[in-house]
């Protein structure tokens with residue numbers, strides 16, 4: 001029996017499993033050390049009271065004949081789609097209708113699955129470094145060519161390097177891609193684009209018939225005024241952009257699971273409606289997000305929900321500024337941390353990302369994430385996240401400052 005060979009092309013050791021292994025080995029050998037993790041991109045604050053209240057209510061409903069809900073509608077419950085259309089889009093002057101909102105179980109699955117809409121020979125472009133799911137899912141889809149283990153480069157992927165040299169702003173690639181992944185604010189660099197800069201990408205995509213996949217998982221962290229909260233703030237985005245949203249980083253749903261993908265009805269390629277294609281896929285391959293979780297998502301938009309989730313984002317951003325300022329004091333070149341819960345730093349003494357990982361683990365007993373795990377241009381960089389508790393963040397940074 002032949003298996004899907006594309007899966008076998010993926011390098012075996014996934015970033016976070018390598019980190020977990022190294023940390024386990026270190027703690028086994030040094031049981032007295034107090035290791036602080038500022039590495040993994042999971043939140044730590046509990047679900048806020050407004051959402052818990054909505055969950056309880058929905059759970060109780062499910063036990064009554066009138067309140068029972070079976071299979072969810074394919075595209076999600078209209079109460080949530082209408083809320084999102086209203087609060088996330090129309091309130092910002094963007095015309096996204098409820099039937100263009102596809103409720104999902106999170107941004108990871110949708111950002112990994114969206115590539116199914118494109119032909120096998122579609123050329124994909126990614127900012128480099130970036131969230132690894134975009135490239136890995138296209139490896140599985142057979143689009144990425146041959147992997148060079150030494151450089152970490154796939155032969156058929158168009159990389160758009162984002163480094164300190166270009167202020168982390170990608171340039172248009174030499175080769176026109178069919179699909180362009182943009183994650184803004186960015187994981188892992190924490191940087192973002194101003195509205196006029198993003199508009200250029202929308203214009204480029206419309207001009208060249210490319211499709212932009214816009215991952216807005218960190219939208220709630222935007223603190224600067226001229227940074228768009230959605231790509232649909234740019235003129236013409238309805239004909240070239242798909243936007244992927246998540247409830248994970250703004251409201252702590254990493255365990256509850258909820259997200260949404262926006263596919264405008266104006267988005268067509270070769271006469272085919274990507275909206276209709278995604279609807280077909282959703283109906284066939286997606287089980288729907290649970291009723292109780294969609295009610296929980298609705299509660300995020302309530303007055304209390306907004307207040308409480310914004311307080312969580314503010315909590316993480318207080319950590320971010322502690323990390324940012326502490327590392328600056330310690331003499332590091334640091335980026336991000338203003339519109340995102342990520343701090344991206346140049347390693348000390350030009351160490352490789354993994355050398356710096358070992359250095360921080362064994363000296364400060366702090367775990368971070370090697371930048372090279374996010375793409376070839378991430379080499380010699382390192383990511384720290386603001387998702388820890390404030391106490392641990394302060395302890396970790398104070399240790400680094402003393403090195």
Ligand SMILES: *Cc1c(COP(=O)(O)O)cnc(C)c1O
Pocket residue numbers: 041105106107108109111131183187215217245246247248249253254258259
């Ligand atoms: C964390 C993260 C996600 C995952 O979101 P889920 O909704 O939890 O699946 C998606 N995209 C980026 C860039 C992320 O960092």
